[in-house]
Amino acid sequence: MKVVKYIFGVLASLIVLIAVFLLFYFNHQKPEYQGEYEFEALEKPVKVYFDTYGTPHIYAANNRDAYKALGYVHAQDRLWQMELMRRVASGRLAEIFGKKLLETDKFFRTVGIHEYSKKNVAELKERKGKILPLAEAYLEGINEFLEGGKTPIEFAVLGIDKVPFTLEDIYNIAGYMSFSFANAQKTDPVVTAFANMGVSYLKAFDLDSTVDSEKIKSYTGGSDYVAIAGHVNDVLNQMPLAPFIGSNSWVLSPEKSETGRVVLSNDPHIGFSQPAVWYEAHLSTPDINYFGYHIAGVPFAFLIHNDSVANGLTMFENDDMDFYRERVNKEQSDQYWAIDHWENFEVRKELIKVKDTIDMEIEVRSSRHGPVINDVVAGVSKDQPIAMWWVYYQFSNHLLDAAHEMAIAKNIDDMRAAGAKIHAPGLNLMYGDAQGNIAWWAVGRLPKRPAHVNSKTILDGSTGKDDPLGYYNFEANPQAENPPWGYVYSANNQSIMNVKGRNILYPGYYLPDTRAARIVEVLEGERRISRSELKSLFMDSKYMGIQPMKELLVSELIQSDFNEKEREALEHFSSWSGYHDLETLGAAIFYPWMINIYELAMKDDLEKAFEGRGDKLFNSFMSTYLMKRSMPVFISAKESPWWDNALTEDVVEDRKDVVTVAFRETVKYLSERFGDKPENWTWGQVHTVEHNHPLGAVNLLKPIFNVGPFHLSGSEMVVNNLGFPYNKEKLFNTSFGPSTRRIIDFSEIDNSESILPTGQSGVPFSKYYDDQTQMYIEGKWRPVYLSEEKIKANSTVLILRPKKK
Incomplete structure (x- = not known):
């Protein structure tokens, strides 16, 4: 005993x-949110006030000290995120995660963002740009914490060495952000594969009006577009970081605002992850005073406001990336035909380090158009190289200069000039100021393409006839300054471009106009809009245009032998108003029904056309903008060849057959997943979100690192854009949404408000790791202060002092 x-x-x-x-x-x-710390690189003491949500308000005697302090506090909250961000574009994820990220590294090494970054760092140093000393100061702050601060738990678990951050890291992070905006890499191979099946198969999709499907150029044989589409989709889905998805923004003029002053609203849509994307910080020196939203590892805020001006951003969704099939010399395979002569491929070697196994060396080829992307796709012949041409690579990168100049802008002219410096990615820059001006500019260099070119398919790289002809001037980009209707807005929908007095629609990957239509419906009219209405609009869940689709789907059902559960489900769907509130019935039926319709209609044709690879191509298609945009067109195309099952030769199926079978499979699926009673299929019950940390993939660590799950309202086609992958395995698990919600109110700048999806800090043990999560879910807000008096009244203070010599 x-x-x-x-x-x-x-x-x-x-x-x-x-x-x-x-x-x-x-x-x-x-992290340390109060006390003192000696920092050798500082010239004078810096006071950092952390407010009740962990946002640093940095007061410094000069700009360089302010950016040193920003780098330090940013690193103490987000060093792990910075490490991930700098590794993506440089193709160095396999070093810490092992061979499961090897294909991702091979892809990004081939794309070559890191090579472009080297050139831009050299150019920045040569021209001695204004941002150079500030960027270097920010890096000093990061590296000060890297050397003397606390080691993130992720570094300890994964065995990551502490390596100083460099200017190239900053440009690599900006490059990854720009690449994640581009949709062409996921869409163009898919459209090309469909084009090979025949023009009639493309008519069921809502390709924008600049594309004449009768003139689509396609190539039979040669490169395996199915394999390329599938590979790109797999690579992008494996990344442990959030892609940029879309966004909403609207700005009210004094005539439209209840306060009589400009009010700017913005909620950029980005893939959810933990930590969240944005890091908020307020910088104040004798020269600058602004509140900004920062990407990990980048010194300059992309979203800002100060006493005088405010900006917002959404994705323009323009097409700034093309793919060219190069013609290889059969006698000498290291050459390709360049208009009128054979030219050697540029070749470089890339050594990729892989954790717990041997390193891998790959060979990267580039043509005059850009890197050959299909060399890293298994099973694809190198005899049919596909080169990636991207606007981002065609000019020196002044994106960071533009971000800094937007932050210190004092008026509309300053903001316009800063926006004009951005050549890629394509963005909608939203603007409002204390003087009563509002504006929207589509920023980015827009290439002019020959009239015959369909930029959504693989083009001919050999003759030069499909090459861009030049670029439009910034003045031709879609834009509006102080329009008479009193507001500007953007929801990733297509906009009108005026070229020499002629309106044109620029090609792109624009999202359905359901969100845009709802925003206009709320803002249009003579009345003034209140702050409470603006807050409600952020959380609005009405699906504009759903009624005709509902009526069509119901009318196509063959109901003669429905069972009781199917009839009850149909009744719930028929009475659905189109809203996605927590208690909504009907939404949970609509989305799996649509997926089942697409599966039943398309998979058989794709399997037949692509010999067992149809499933891969279908999954790639379902991840593109094209699927979302095509829903009403696809359903309404009664004579579409997709409806007939290509594998049943003796029977000709029609739309009624597909819609009915898809409905029955939907009811069966929902019953198995959420229970037998349709009245329990409420949207709030089935629509959830969990903010995933890479280490949260280990079940034992999930409670420490992941945040959630939570039940959600909203959906992908509504203003409260909380979307999910279109597949049965993760149907209602939200993967992206507003990365922040902001209201900047010039009636009193301290009345401005914001919210983050989880919290400011990326350190799981910080009280600011997830303290905003429940507020975000409920559509609540927190104040954003610029005045020193209010900041000090609700803060702790960390004093950074120069180290005594």
Whole structure:
């Protein structure tokens, strides 16, 4: 008995010691939000006030000290995120995650963002740009924390060495952000594959009006477009970072606002992850005073407001990337035909380090158009190279210069000039100021393409006839300044471009106009809009245009032998108003029904056309903008060749057959997943979100690193854009949404408000790791202060001092 007691005593003591150690370790990991720290690189002391949500308000005697302090506090909250961000575009994820990320690294090494970054760093140093000393100061701050600060738990778990951050890292991060805006890499191979099936198959999709499907150029044989589409889709889905998806923004003029002053609203849509994308910070020196939203590892904020001006951003969705099939010399395979002569491929070697296994060396070829992307796709012949041409690579990168100049802008002219410096990615820059001006500019260099070119298919690279002809001037880009109707808005929908007095629709990957239509419906008219209405609009869940689709779907059902559960489900769907509130019935039926319709209609044709690879192509298609945009067109195309099952030669199926079978499969699926009673299929019950940390993939670590799950309203086709992958396995698991919601009110700048999806800090043991999550879910807000008096009244202070010599 004494032995048993002794053993239990020892075990209890061990448990207590472990608990004490963990408590000490967790407390040690927390960032320092008060006290003092000696920082050798500082010229003068800097005061950093952390408000009640962990946002740093940095007061410095000069700009360089302010950016050093920003780098330091940014790193103490987001060093792990910075490490991930700099590794993506440079193709260095396999170093820490192993061979499961090898294909991702091979893809990004081939794309070559890191090579472009080297050139831009050299150019920045040569021209001695204004941002150079500030960027270097920010890096000093990061590296100060890297050397002397606390080691993130992720570094310890994954065995990551601390390597100083460089200017190239900043440009690589900006390059990844720009690449994630581009949709062509996912869409163009899919459209080309469909084009090979025949023009009639393309008519069921809502390709924008600049594309004449009768003139689509396609190539039979040669490169395997199915494999390319599938590979790109797999690579992008494996990344442990959030892609940029879309966004909403609207700006009210004084005549439209209840306060009589400009009010700017913005909610950029980005893939959810933990930590969240934006890091908020307020910088104040004798020269600058602005509140900004920063990407990890980048010194300059992309979203800002100050006493005088405010901006917002959405994705323009323009097509700034093309793919060219190069013609290889059969006698000398290291050459390709360049208009009128054979030219050698540029070749470079890339060594990729892979954790726990041998390193891999790959060979990257580039043509005059850009890197050959299909060399890294298994099973695809190198005899039919596909080169990626991207506007981003055609000019020196002044994106960071533009971000800095937007932050310090004092008026509409300053903001316009800053926006004009951005050549890629394509963005909608929204603007409002204290003087009563509102504006929207589509920014980015827009290439002029020959009239015959369909930029959504693989083009001919050999003759030069499909090459861009030049670029439009910034003045031709879609834009509006102080329009008479009193507001500007953007929801990733297509806009009108005026070229020499002629309106044209520029080709792109524009999202359905359901969100845009709802925003206009709310803002249009003579009345003034209140702040409460603006907040409601952010959370609005009405699906504009759903009624005709509902009526068509119901009318196509063959209901003669429906069972009781199917009839009940149909009744719920028929009475659905199109809203996606928590208690809504009907929405949970609509989305899997649409997926089943697409599956039943398309998979058989794709399998027949592409010999067993149809499933891969279908999954790639379902991840593109084209699927979302095509819904009403696809359903309404009664004579579409997609409806007939290509695998049943003796029977000709029609739309009624597909719609009915899809409905029955939907009811069966929902019953198996959420229970037999359709009244339990409420949207709030089935629509959830979990903010995933890479280490949260380990079940034991999930409670520490992941945030959620939570039940949600909203959906992908509504203003409260909380979307999910269109597949049965993760049907209602939200993957993206507003990365922040902002209201900037010039009636009193301290009346401005914001919210983040989780919290400011990326350190799991910080009290700011997830403190905004429930507020975000409920559509609540928190204040954003610029005045020193209000900031100090609700803050702790960390003083950074120059180290005594």
